[in-house]
Amino acid sequence: MPEELTDDRLGMVFTTTDLTGPDLISQPLGVEHLFVNLDRFLPQANQTAVSFKDLAGLSFVVLDDIGAWKDVIGKEIEDAHFMYQDERDAMDEITRYSSFPYFTTNVTAADPSYHPVPANNRVERSIKGPKAELTIYVTVKRQRQTQVQPLVDRLKAAWAKLPTTPTTGEQMC
Template sequence: IKNYAQNQQVLKIASVAPGPQIVLEQNLQKFNANIDIDEALLDQNNVEKNLLNRKYSAIITNREIQTTQIESRFIGEENLYVNLDQFMYLANQRQVTFKELVGLSFVVLNDIGPWKTIIQENIPDAKFLYQTEYDALSELTKYTSFPFFTTNVTQPNNTYDTTDTVALPITDRSATMTFYVTYLKSQRKTIAPLAKRLTRIWSEGKK
């Protein structure tokens, strides 16, 4: 009951990945709503439970959910890039595949949601130097030549220092993640306009 009452005033939104969080945070002024974004990433397996107990008004998921009480609305895709030292032989290409990245060592932010499983499964022979703090990772991208990952969402926002690197899109199908706004059907009147606005913002950001 307490969660329900709070949701009437504040739209609390969670995400399973950091990209959608970034899009929301940088465009809050474009939404005609009082939005509170949970900084902690949510496990996809806990989405339905957290919506049904009304802990969140909406959750951005990487899988579509359609049940008798819950529905999802497509908002956009996020594409993975690898940032390579400009003097690496691969940096001369226009794009790469996961297979071409075998054996490399990467600096990676630890909390990246489902992207973590994707890079581990697709580059099994790579070494991942996980960093718990963004500031530590940012420093490493400045002063070392380790490759690192960005996306079409994080790249334009200068999340990392890319002065001496070349960002190449990864062409494998698994390097593209689809996102949805997932919410209770009973909250459709409140959440659907927000989802529509977010879809437009996401689309404009890819131009």
């Protein structure tokens, strides 16, 4: 059981694993879909969706705090180079003035600190395959479920409105 729930520091946690057990209830919140933002002149940008294999050997700029996606991209993209950035502002500057690919998800659009690169030099593409999707669960202590369920319901409703694919060939996040 996550320590933050047992000592009541948090009312809920978000995970990529169903932690339902005697003291916890996990509910699927929604699916997070991984996208890659490519320089429009890369050959992969001509595809409507790409596979992890299509991205092999490329260099990416990546926000360091991307949760489970860090392991996914590290394992699934062969011979890739990842330049991790600790700060959102540094990430924004590098993506604005370079042609390095970078990752977003359908949840990125809801992040108020995200500032997309102008669409004239990037295209956002879905990544194909089951590893490019993560089910996100919200987990609460059983004894607090009634108290937090209205918030969980609002989160589920908001998640249901998120896109599951790029809305056009251009970056829309």
